[in-house]
Every structure is written in C-alpha cells, then in structure tokens.
Amino acid sequence: MRPASSADDLMAAPVGRYLAGRSSVVWVQDRHRLGAFHFGRHEVVDEPALAALFALPLSSTLAPPYEVLYDLSAVETLDRRAFECFEVFLARGVDQLARRTRRLAAVRPNGLPGAAFAGLFHDLIAPRFDAKLCGDRREAYEWLGLGDGAQRDERDELDSLRDAFLEPVLVRRVREAIAADIPAATLDRIANALAISPRTLQRQLADHGTSLRDEVACARIRAARAMLLDRDEKVEYIASLVGFRSTASFTTRFRAAVGESPSAFRALRTHRRAS
Numbered sequence: 001m002r003p004a005s006s007a008d009d010l011m012a013a014p015v016g017r018y019l020a021g022r023s024s025v026v027w028v029q030d031r032h033r034l035g036a037f038h039f040g041r042h043e044v045v046d047e048p049a050l051a052a053l054f055a056l057p058l059s060s061t062l063a064p065p066y067e068v069l070y071d072l073s074a075v076e077t078l079d080r081r082a083f084e085c086f087e088v089f090l091a092r093g094v095d096q097l098a099r100r101t102r103r104l105a106a107v108r109p110n111g112l113p114g115a116a117f118a119g120l121f122h123d124l125i126a127p128r129f130d131a132k133l134c135g136d137r138r139e140a141y142e143w144l145g146l147g148d149g150a151q152r153d154e155r156d157e158l159d160s161l162r163d164a165f166l167e168p169v170l171v172r173r174v175r176e177a178i179a180a181d182i183p184a185a186t187l188d189r190i191a192n193a194l195a196i197s198p199r200t201l202q203r204q205l206a207d208h209g210t211s212l213r214d215e216v217a218c219a220r221i222r223a224a225r226a227m228l229l230d231r232d233e234k235v236e237y238i239a240s241l242v243g244f245r246s247t248a249s250f251t252t253r254f255r256a257a258v259g260e261s262p263s264a265f266r267a268l269r270t271h272r273r274a275s
Helices: 007-012 045-052 078-097 110-123 137-143 149-164 169-180 187-193 200-208 212-230 235-241 246-257 261-274
Strands: 017-020 024-030 033-040 067-075 100-106 133-136
Touching: 007 045, 007 133, 007 187, 007 200, 024 045, 024 149, 024 246, 033 149, 033 187, 045 078, 067 110, 067 137, 067 200, 078 169, 110 133, 133 137, 133 235, 137 246, 137 261, 169 200, 187 200, 200 212, 212 235, 212 246, 212 261, 235 246, 246 261
Parallel strands: 033 067, 067 100, 100 133
Antiparallel strands: 017 024, 024 033
16 A cells, blocks of 8 residues: 555545554555554544545445454553544444445454443444454454455555554654655665664664665565556566666565565456456
C-alpha cells in the first residue's frame, strides 16, 4: 500500500493506500478490505483527519460487502477523549457501515483499555454487524478468511504496515521521507528532510538496529510489490521507477526479499485475486 498525503487525498483515491497519523493508520488494502490500526496514546492532532474519513466506507470506489479490520491491540491507554472519539466515530457511521460490511473483526487492547473498548463493541458494533471481538490479529485474520496459506501476502502486507508504525519515531520519519521519493532517497536528502546531520542520522539509525541503506532497499521492494499488483507496466519500467539501475539487480534483490521473481510474484498474485 502507498501513503496518502492527507485525508482528502485518501478519499479521492483510497484503494491500495493508507493515511498515517501520530496514533493511527487508516488503510484500504483493496476494494473489498479496509480498516485501521491504532497504537500508543490517542493524539488530538489526528482527530481532524479521522473525522474527515468518516465517509471513507461509503466511497464509490469500494465494492461492498467488504471486510473491516479494526485493530487496537497496540493502544496503551484509552482516556476520556480517546473513548469519546471512538464513540463518536461509531455512533455517526455504524449504521451505514453495517449495511456495506460482510464481516468486521475488532482486536481489543489489553487491560483496562480493552475492557472499555469491549463495552463500545457490545453496545454499538455487535448488534449491527456480523462481528467478532478478538484477542489478537491471528484470530481476527481467521475470522476475516485470511487464515489459510493462499492469503499470506495480504496478511504480510497488513502486518508490515502495522509494524512500521510501531517503530521508534525516528525510524518512522525516515521511512516516510524515503516513501515520498524513493529514487532520490540519499543520505543527504533524508537527513536534510529530518533537519539533522547525515552523521547523526547514521548513528541514530544504527542505535535502532537499522541503516539508511537497509531502509531504502526495503522501501524499494515494498513499492515494487504494490506496483506489480496495481499497475500494468513492464517489470523493467517498475524497476527503474523504484530506483534500480538494471532489471537484473532488481530481480536479484526482489527474489532475495520475496522468494520469487517479480514476474512470478505478479502472475501468482494476479491469479489469486482473480480467483
């Protein structure tokens, strides 16, 4: 999935994209599956974007009935403002969302936040949806029909998206800066975008167990996977778009990361989606 720059940008073309805030990521994996990840502490600055996305499930680009995954497993606290934000979202859109949803899986947080969310779930969601309150993502994936091996790529994509935003803030900012212009993602450019020196950036990334080179390589492969599924251009052209100088080096890196060639990856996943 590719990042959107704003709520309006996501609303204009939601399929295969996501919008990340400080404490949430709203995503549309394909025309039949959408959802959100919430993590850490609720950030007030996210509220305008979340409010603007109330109408996302009604987008004409989606193909109901669809599946919804609402994952709060990484939420640390559910204070009064956060509780009210979730309550308002559900109260405003629950009936329209229910009419367009095949199944909904909600993953609860631990401890007291989980108890609070369970109350919302049983009051507002359970009576209207074919829904399940899950203890972890594995249970949610099985409920949504993502439990078998054929759906591994879809699960991996969602896990990668979620995990990317559980990383330290610096790593998240680096990944966002790289995604904004992958072919031009050099050390100097990324350091300048983050307003720190290249040496400091290298040192801080090393402290987090990664490097700019590794992050750029992963970003290229993530972007290439999405393009291979969403676009019709030749493999050679996609290789150049994500910053590889030759198709051979792209194929080698892609095979090492994914386990198969770009052409085989595209053919198999296209066949599965068509089926």
